[in-house]
Amino acid sequence: MNHIPVLIILFPLCGAVLCPLISFLNPAWGKRAVVGTLFASFALSVIQLAGIVQTGEPVHYWMGGWAPPYGIEFVIDGVNGIIIVLVAFIGAFTSLFSSPFEEANPNHRFKSAGYYSILCFLVIGLLGLSSTGDAFNLYVFMEIVALSGYGLIAIGEEKGPIAAFRYLLTGTIGACMYLMGVGFLYSATGTLNMADLAIKLKEIDNTHIIILAMACMIVGFGIKMALFPLHGWQPPAHSYAHPAADPMIAGVMIKIPAYGMMRFFFCIFEETHPAAEVVFNIIGVMAVCGILFGSLKALRYDKYNKILAYSSIGQVGYIALGISLGNFYGLVGAVLHILSHAFMKTGLFYTSAALKYKFGIHYTDELGQIYRKMPVTGTAMVALSLSMIGLPPFAGFFSKWYLALGAIQNGQYFYVAVLIVSSLLSAIYFFRIFERLFMGEEKQLEDHYPAAEHGRKEVPLRMIIPVVIAAVMVVLLGLGNTFIVNNVLEITVMEVFLG
Amino acid sequence: MDKVKITGVIVIIAGVILAGFILGDFLPTVGDATSSANSYLSPYYIEHALHDTEAPNLVTAVLADYRGFDTLFETCVMFLAGVTALMVLLSKRKIVKGQRNPSDTNGISFSGTVLDTAFRVLIPVILIYAFYVLAHGEISLGGGFQAGALLAIAYMIDRLIPSFQNRLGFFTEETAAMTAGVGVFIYIFTGILPMFNGGNFLEYGKLPFEFAVEAAVMLHPVGIFLIELGVTVCVMATIINILEVVLERTKFDD
Amino acid sequence: MPVIFLEALFLILLIAIAVTIIFHKDLLAVTIIYCAFSFGAMMLYIIVGAADVAFTEAVIGVVSTVYFIIAIKSISRRCK
Numbered sequence: 092m093n094h095i096p097v098l099i100i101l102f103p104l105c106g107a108v109l110c111p112l113i114s115f116l117n118p119a120w121g122k123r124a125v126v127g128t129l130f131a132s133f134a135l136s137v138i139q140l141a142g143i144v145q146t147g148e149p150v151h152y153w154m155g156g157w158a159p160p161y162g163i164e165f166v167i168d169g170v171n172g173i174i175i176v177l178v179a180f181i182g183a184f185t186s187l188f189s190s191p192f193e194e195a196n197p198n199h200r201f202k203s204a205g206y207y208s209i210l211c212f213l214v215i216g217l218l219g220l221s222s223t224g225d226a227f228n229l230y231v232f233m234e235i236v237a238l239s240g241y242g243l244i245a246i247g248e249e250k251g252p253i254a255a256f257r258y259l260l261t262g263t264i265g266a267c268m269y270l271m272g273v274g275f276l277y278s279a280t281g282t283l284n285m286a287d288l289a290i291k292l293k294e295i296d297n298t299h300i301i302i303l304a305m306a307c308m309i310v311g312f313g314i315k316m317a318l319f320p321l322h323g324w325q326p327p328a329h330s331y332a333h334p335a336a337d338p339m340i341a342g343v344m345i346k347i348p349a350y351g352m353m354r355f356f357f358c359i360f361e362e363t364h365p366a367a368e369v370v371f372n373i374i375g376v377m378a379v380c381g382i383l384f385g386s387l388k389a390l391r392y393d394k395y396n397k398i399l400a401y402s403s404i405g406q407v408g409y410i411a412l413g414i415s416l417g418n419f420y421g422l423v424g425a426v427l428h429i430l431s432h433a434f435m436k437t438g439l440f441y442t443s444a445a446l447k448y449k450f451g452i453h454y455t456d457e458l459g460q461i462y463r464k465m466p467v468t469g470t471a472m473v474a475l476s477l478s479m480i481g482l483p484p485f486a487g488f489f490s491k492w493y494l495a496l497g498a499i500q501n502g503q504y505f506y507v508a509v510l511i512v513s514s515l516l517s518a519i520y521f522f523r524i525f526e527r528l529f530m531g532e533e534k535q536l537e538d539h540y541p542a543a544e545h546g547r548k549e550v551p552l553r554m555i556i557p558v559v560i561a562a563v564m565v566v567l568l569g570l571g572n573t574f575i576v577n578n579v580l581e582i583t584v585m586e587v588f589l590g
Numbered sequence: 591m592d593k594v595k596i597t598g599v600i601v602i603i604a605g606v607i608l609a610g611f612i613l614g615d616f617l618p619t620v621g622d623a624t625s626s627a628n629s630y631l632s633p634y635y636i637e638h639a640l641h642d643t644e645a646p647n648l649v650t651a652v653l654a655d656y657r658g659f660d661t662l663f664e665t666c667v668m669f670l671a672g673v674t675a676l677m678v679l680l681s682k683r684k685i686v687k688g689q690r691n692p693s694d695t696n697g698i699s700f701s702g703t704v705l706d707t708a709f710r711v712l713i714p715v716i717l718i719y720a721f722y723v724l725a726h727g728e729i730s731l732g733g734g735f736q737a738g739a740l741l742a743i744a745y746m747i748d749r750l751i752p753s754f755q756n757r758l759g760f761f762t763e764e765t766a767a768m769t770a771g772v773g774v775f776i777y778i779f780t781g782i783l784p785m786f787n788g789g790n791f792l793e794y795g796k797l798p799f800e801f802a803v804e805a806a807v808m809l810h811p812v813g814i815f816l817i818e819l820g821v822t823v824c825v826m827a828t829i830i831n832i833l834e835v836v837l838e839r840t841k842f843d844d
Numbered sequence: 845m846p847v848i849f850l851e852a853l854f855l856i857l858l859i860a861i862a863v864t865i866i867f868h869k870d871l872l873a874v875t876i877i878y879c880a881f882s883f884g885a886m887m888l889y890i891i892v893g894a895a896d897v898a899f900t901e902a903v904i905g906v907v908s909t910v911y912f913i914i915a916i917k918s919i920s921r922r923c924k
Contacts, residue, residue: 097791101778108669108775111768154659156793161634163659201764205677208771212670219663231663238667242674246681278617281630295626303611598866605859649896731899739903746910829907836911840918 095139096152096165099175100218102128102135103182107211114204122193125207126186129214133179136218140172144579151224159224160284166224169583170426174221174350177430181343181437182214184557188441189335191448191551206246210336213239217347226273226283229351233269233315237262240344243336244328254327261324265314272307275300289359302366308355309374315348318374318411319381322404329400334444337396338557341403342437346429349410353425356414357588375415379509381408386516393454395443398520399436402479405513406432412506413494421497422584423576424490430575431478431486431568438475438561442468445550445558450536455524459531465549469528471562476521478565481514486568493576643794643810645728653733654814658792661817662777665734665824669770672828675835676763709747716744727818728811734818738825745830749837763838766831773823780816851891858884871916879909 106128114121143150149168153159167175186207193203216235223229241262245255277283279300280291292301310321317325329341360367385405389398406428413425445468446452446461462469478485491510498506540550549555568575618625639651653661717740724737745761761769781792789796794813795806803809861881865874882905889898 094785094791101782101791104666105775105778108666108771108778111673111764111771115764115768153790154792155655156790156795157656160631162656201676201767202680205673205680205767208673209670209677212666215666227657228660228663231660231667234667235663235670238670238674242670242677245674245678252678252682275617278625278627281626281628281632291626300617595867598863601866602863647896731896733896736900736903739900739907743903743906746907750910832911833914836914840914 093150093152095135095142096150096167096222097154099132099135099139099179100215100222102131103211103215103218107208107215110208110211111201111204114200118200118203121204122190122207125211126183126190129179129183129186129211132214132218133176133183136172136176136179139167140176143167143169143172147582160282160287163223163225163228164284165222166286167222168587169579170350170587171221173426173430173579173583174347175218177433178214178217178221178343178347181339181433182210182217184560185336185339185437186210186214187553188338188444188557190553192333192335192444206243206333206336209239209242210339213243213336213339213344217343220347220351224285226276226285226288230266230270230273233266233348233351236344236347237266237315240328240340243340244332247333247337248331250327251331251333254324254331258324258328261314261321265311265321267311268307268314269311272304272311275304275307279304285354285359289361292359293361298364298366301360301364305356305360305366305370308352309370312348312352312355313377316345316352316407316411317404318407319377319384319404322381325404326397326400329403330394330396334447337444338437338440341400341440342433345403345407346410346433349407349414349425350429352411353414353422353588357417357422371415371417374411375503375506378408378411378415379506381405381411382509382513383516386513386520389520390516393456395446395453395455395458395524396440398455398524399439399443402517402520403436405517406436406479409491409494409510412509413497416494416497416501416503416506418497418500419585420493420500422588423580424493424495424497426580426584427486427493427572427576428490431490431565434561434564434568435475435478435487438471438558438565439479441554441558441561442472442475445554448554449540449550450538452536455527456531457534457536458524458527460533461528463533467549467555468558471558472528473525474562475565476524478569480518480521484566484569486565486572489569489572642807643814644807645811645814647728647730647732650728650733650814654727654817655794655810658781658817661821662774662781662792665774665777665821668828669767669774669824672770672831673767675832676767679763679835679839705751709751713744713747716740716747720744724818724822725815728814734821735825737818738822739829741822741826742829742833745826746833749833761827761830761834763831763834766827766834768827770824770827770831773820773825773827775820776823777817777820780813780820847891851888854884854887854891858888869922871919872913872921875909875912875916878912879905882908 103125106125110121110125112121113124139150149166152165152167154163154165156162189206189210193206212235216232216239219232220229220236223232241255241259244258245252247254273283276288276292279295279297280288282288282291295301312318313321314324325345329337332340356367356370382405385401385403385408389401389405392398392401409428409432410425413421413428416422416424445465446458449465450457450461452458452461474485478487481487481491483489491514495507495510498504498510618627622628635648635652635656639648639656640646643651643655645651645655720737720740723732723740724734727733727737780797783798784793784796785791787796787798792813794810797809797813799809799812800806803812858881861877861884865877865881868874868877882901886898886901886905889895889901
């Protein structure tokens with residue numbers, strides 16, 4: 092079936108668009124339509140990845156039958172395929188996870204339908220961002236991701252609308268800068284297709300416009316992925332978003348623009364350009380500042396979501412560090428960190444939402460002895476936090492290992508020192524959470540999901556399954572990382588980015 | 591100096607710097623026929639668009655046929671904006687939603703003799719013009735977005751002048767959001783139909799309407815018209831949706 | 845007269861309107877001036893030759909001005 096690249100996006104699109112109409116007729120079916128189409132999309136993405144790994148060649152799909160550069164095309168190669176599987180997987184399980192939060196209520200038919208519609212559009216936008224092979228189409232998908240992000244943050248907790256407004260202002264500036272970059276590239280080369288841009292940019296001799304376009308791209312993607320000086324919107328946005336959509340927002344939404352940056356800087360702009368070294372150094376400086384800033388600021392706060400949000404700034408710094416290294420191990424480390432951090436952060440936000448659902452816990456000092464009442468969630472929190480710190484055999488260790496290898500290969504030992512220092516700093520704040528969890532005194536909290544009514548389950552089954560799956564995937568990625576790196580990543584990263 | 595003034599000064603300085611960049615010599619002049627932007631894709635579109643798509647308006651040909659996939663997601667962005675506005679309202683609503691009184695404009699009244707008389711004449715003209723713009727999108731200026739916005743303007747006028755007796759208005763916020771979804775679905779469905787006939791997504795040449803047209807290339811205007819219809823419905827419903835949300839929001843006293 | 849004078853006129857008009865919108869205090873007047881901004885942008889689009897975009901801008905300018913006026917009706921008209 093050669094229509095798979097577009098069917099991955101079309102199924103959830105039909106689900107999201109028809110969800111309000113179906114909910115008008117029967118409130119529960121709108122929700123099931125969205126969840127069902129997202130799972131179908133995940134299945135198709137796995138089939139697509141299997142096909143690519145088998146044949147070893149990228150898949151091209153021409154929209155409307157027009158050949159590029161006159162029409163739009165989707166290009167799926169090895170790295171793309173993995174990221175699409177990741178996004179579809181987390182999207183499907185997040186939509187399953189949010190069903191207890193949004194019980195279909197006949198008086199407010201639209202409330203849950205609107206939430207599912209916006210969540211489904213977030214997944215569609217991220218899938219499209221990774222699949223497309225056209226620079227302007229990437230802008231359109233980035234707008235869909237941003238707009239659904241604004242929506243999901245604005246319907247969150249008390250300070251949600253203010254956080255969403257701040258994100259809206261900075262996000263619009265970021266999108267404008269990206270669009271200006273695409274405009275400069277179009278005026279210099281006359282084409283919008285990414286493969287075509289790569290060929291034509293080598294031929295032109297006017298380097299000022301390429302440097303200006305690179306600068307615009309750094310600012311544009313930097314705002315979207317919350318790189319160091321452009322991160323201002325991120326902490327309030329991630330701490331006050333809707334609790335069930337927060338895993339998707341914090342785990343996946345800030346990583347895919349990092350993949351977009353990799354696409355632009357390694358596939359389109361050539362690495363041997365004289366300005367490329369300066370550009371990579373600038374990204375490296377921003378990354379190091381982000382890592383240290385994120386880890387230091389996370390020590391100050393007591394609110395669980397805020398700690399996780401500041402730690403995300405640090406983790407995105409790791410990915411940017413991998414980009415700035417520019418060599419083979421650096422890029423493998425960056426892609427592996429996208430995969431592992433997506434599961435780690437998503438899992439931690441799942442546990443945070445589960446705590447909020449059952450006991451209304453927002454602050455870490457209310458966490459005393461929670462592992463007695465919520466054993467599965469407690470175990471998952473411990474496993475995921477150990478992975479974030481970077482202990483083997485969890486996945487977090489291996490991605491930092493590859494980044495350190497890349498730094499040594501380039502001879503930049505300062506980056507290795509930064510990696511070690513930041514791991515120690517994250518150990519400090521995560522172990523503080525463990526101390527409160529295991530040795531804090533038990534607080535009297537109101538139980539919203541009492542065990543007496545619902546049997547032995549601590550939170551509904553639809554919420555436990557994603558938590559367990561995130562923790563298990565972190566362990567599996569850690570143990571199986573040599574399999575992934577040797578068989579899939581090495582070949583594809585070499586070919587796509589450095590070939 | 592308060593924050594707004596500081597922001598204003600920063601913006602002006604940034605604008606001056608940007609203007610300095612633009613006046614530097616690396617952007618081609620407007621209308622230069624030999625610049626690289628005008629000598630690669632544009633001659634192809636100018637020469638082949640009429641033959642490939644049977645649409646004399648080159649802008650519609652590129653927007654709805656060659657790059658129709660982008661237009662689909664722009665329409666989705668409009669739908670998403672309407673749904674998001676509605677969700678933000680619903681999460682803050684404190685009053686119970688009771689029976690809707692169609693002539694209740696929540697305290698906003700723009701009536702008066704001049705307005706009443708003038709708009710009795712204007713609304714039918716705007717409606718006819720909207721359908722004209724939709725149907726002639728391929729030949730002259732126009733297309734789905736403009737037609738949808740014009741239909742919504744006619745609805746807006748009717749909704750905001752409270753002394754009209756017969757109301758066009760029958761949309762609530764939620765109904766408008768549903769209609770926008772249906773509009774986008776019309777667009778997607780027009781794209782899916784060719785996939786059953788052996789073509790790619792949005793390939794109008796393979797739409798299964800062969801019996802209705804005389805040549806295969808004449809299917810392209812059919813496809814373009816159907817997607818413009820979808821865009822019109824979505825844009826009209828979204829603008830009405832946001833209007834109802836803003837009107838509802840004025841009832842709060844916070 | 846040469847098009848460059850018209851283009852310069854509208855560009856200066858846009859800058860002046862933008863500065864006024866930032867620094868003026870009466871919100872209703874600012875909304876009407878924003879409608880004039882939309883008009884100036886529309887004229888610029890016609891001058892560079894994008895007629896479809898100008899048509900869309902004219903229509904959407906009306907819609908956004910109506911939204912702003914409805915929104916301002918419910919909050920105070922002066923800002924500090």
